[in-house]
Amino acid sequence: MRGARVALVAALLGALTACSSPDGPAPPADTAGAASSSRTSATQPARASVSRPPTASATSPAPSPTAAAPASITISAIGDVLPHAAVNQDAATGDGYGYDAMFAAVKPTIARSTIGICQLETALSADNTRLTRKNTFNSPHELARTLRDVGFDGCSTANNHTWDAGLRGVRETRQVLAAHGLQAAGPTATAAGSGAPARYDAPLRVAHLSLSYSLMNSIEEDTSTTPPGAPWMRDNLYAAQRAEGIIASARRAKADGADLVVVSLHWGSQFDPAVTTDQRTIGDALLRSGAVDLIIGAHPHLIQPCAKINGRYVLYSVGNFLSTQGTAVGSPVGAQDGVVATVRFERDRAGRISQSLTYRPTWVDRGHGHRVVLATPTSHPESYHRTVAAMSRSGCDAKVEP
Template identity: 45%
Template sequence: MRIRGRAAAAAPLISLLALTACSGSSHDTGGASSSGASSSSGGSASPSASSSVAPPEPVKNKPGSITIGASGDLIVHPSITQMARRAAGGTGYRFDQFFGQISPVTKAGDLRICQMENPLSRDDTNLARELSFNAPHEFATTVKSIGFDGCSTANNHAYDRGLSGLASTRSVMAANGLQAAGPAASAGEKGQPVFYEAKGFKVAQLSYSYTLDNRINGDQIGTPRCDDQARWSSHCDSLI
């Protein structure tokens, strides 16, 4: 995905994912949502410490472009968990071998965003059983090591381990330097949006899902309203 000037455009980049983006002009400060784009000025993308931190000032009248890589679902099925356990010699879990051939692609670009499809366990307990997912915390370490700056977390498996699973997921991602755009574990916690800075451009990410629980069809519990796009688009150079 490539964004020039202050216009925002989105397209799936990495063969791992399909990500939708909306365009947003920005000449303000404040919030923003989502991820992704391409610009030319110096530096590489670095995620903000948390979505509660004041976003950086948007660039004004500065032509350029940034490249954003985006992947689809990253999800650990039980069979993958077992293979990761064996690869680690029976202690902990090792996932890097699954990404060796694609890591040059996932590390490319100025900003890289994934879709974290499963919850993440702080203590590697209550892990995935078929169609009800929960990945070892080591998975987040690998996702960071192959180049991702953050992930969307709103999806139909977000509540596979309930509110405690949501809290664990966000905690594990933060501990590994990954931004998390998606539902928070409580009404008092801010889950949207998250902000990135890439080569002087301010990028915001929102994360949506048709449902957060496969048992509740079409329920948008805790997910941002679609009109949030209009709310945040004036606060960033690019809104994803």
Template identity: 35%
Template sequence: MGAHDDRSAYELRRLLVALAVAAAVVVMLELRTSRPDATSFSSPVEAATDETQPVGPTTLTVALTGEILPHPSVVEHARRFGASSGQAFDFTPVFSDLSPLLAAADLAICHLEVPVAPPRTSLSGYPSFGIPAEIGAGIGSTRWDRCSTASNHVNDKGTAGIRATLDALDGAMVGHSGTARTPEEAAAPSITDVAGVPIAHLAYTWGFNGTPPAEPWMADVLDPDRILTDAREARAAGAALVIVSLHWGNEYDTSGSADQRALAGRLLASPDVDLIVGHGPHVLQPIETFHGKYALLSVGNLVANQGRERPSTYDGVIAEVTFSTADDGRFHASAPVVHPTWYDRDAGRVRLVNAALDDPALADLQSALAASVTRTAAVLGPYVDSG
């Protein structure tokens, strides 16, 4: 086939993908309008009752990504990449395709699902994970600014694992929320300055697989009253935006549960919570609005290897949420835009699907990429960037 024929084939595949996205949009909109509690996608955020006034820029973009869950096969790819770069493990190539989008955001937030193995201990996988400390450098070099670290695996390696995880992120100058090494660290507001705007990032998990940390302050448990109190205190400490990461939901459920929606509605009814991003199900779940604000029920896996029999666990997104100041002086969110991702388990790399579909060097991945974006569009249709 000639170059022109190759280009035509790619354009045909992209057209088919675009049609799949469009079809999913129609279905999602029909489902949305049929729900008795539906909220318009264009609903404005309700005016807050406090007097918080943001400073700095009038528009900010936050990028949110799925679960970083390096199974042993992922770690093995990092070892092979490290053999070429002169490191024991190098996670940077795993994520490198994502760097331009993450760097373009004002704040990029990841979710680190599993702990770092403490020094002088062995690496391990499911059910008790312990990954290389080099994950911190990989996250930092990819241009994430901070991570949520509260998950059901947070105590897999005990207190030493919690400490090692946060030490690795600190070493890469990556902020973190949800776990702590000391009571003082746990009590400190998780507020970061973003271009002059103070943004609070809070993170919580449903539990710890039956083995809680040695002290309750080491990891934040998902409790509605606690979350609302923390959000209120973050506002009082000066936060102009409060983003809440929740490790919740049922594994492999692409619909989202009634419990998730009830909690999202309760939290977003508060003027102190601006956005919810969910992790835990290992698959994508819908984006919905509650009280005019957005809940990303689950942004899926970013990197994981949970078996070819579960293809949806390789799908994720970079979700971009843009906040702009309104007449009330507060930041309000516009509709999220999601960029589909897919973990290429054979190459050990996370692919940006739209860019990969246009890459002739990845011709052998075209059918897998098209299937991934079709699955993503079926869940997130109205929000998918079709490229």
């Protein structure tokens, strides 16, 4: 165990020092594909393969000659993965960290989706130094291995804790994710590739953008201020880009071959179940533009309702997925609630794409190792009913899975 972990750390540190690009090397070409194929069965949709974002000199792919062929995919998304120090203590094994037990209950749901997307609200450390202290988040690299093993294909990394470990943290986060075959949509450590989406090759090709109200922990202040020395990161600030800039990025992604554009937005008011005017205004503009097909919202740490606008879904906030927040530490009731939201996209022979949304309520069991468990009418019923009520508050047609 120790030898394998030392080898992994050595490999990651090698990537930090040996690569010619500050953002680190791409994972081996077969890493994501091998992991994906092992999760595919005759009853499950084929997993997406990971496409690296194109460089500025890359040639845009030609449109597929079968662009209007019938096709369908599912995208599963979760809320904030926010490992407080108490979460990491529960994950400590003595010679490293193990998060598998915390995610075990939701693995079947994530693994059966074509694409799994997480909201990573922490930096990742390549050598497990400078780890999380209070509200400054930097998590062990083993978290990425668990995320990939559970079935995630990539993560949104734009949030108000992006800069918690500084520029080094931004660089190492991408390197650790790449080493485990995970895409990153969010800020880059250099101007090269800034604002480029993560891309997933599937029966319907997907581009994923990630933006936040802030990349520094200036709570609840919408700002266009970039971290010191990193002006290119304005590409991931929705206060700087506003709806027009995001729509332009989405249109470029579709011109480059994407059939669908997903946008992760870190927005809203912390611990507030109400959708803000800013969320409604931006969400409405993005979905009515026709350039954006799905919005995944996070940051409030509570479930907020979904809505369907122009035939497309906005999940205003999918709550917490993994954290130590809860009434026992002064957070409001509902801070332990989350969902695995799954959107099914189907394209017919005329090229029209329709959507349907299902979800599974989750709850963080803080008292038993911070395990994320499924909330049902008979298991954690209070959490289940809170989540169902919140999701349907605005008349969203999402269906809860049995």
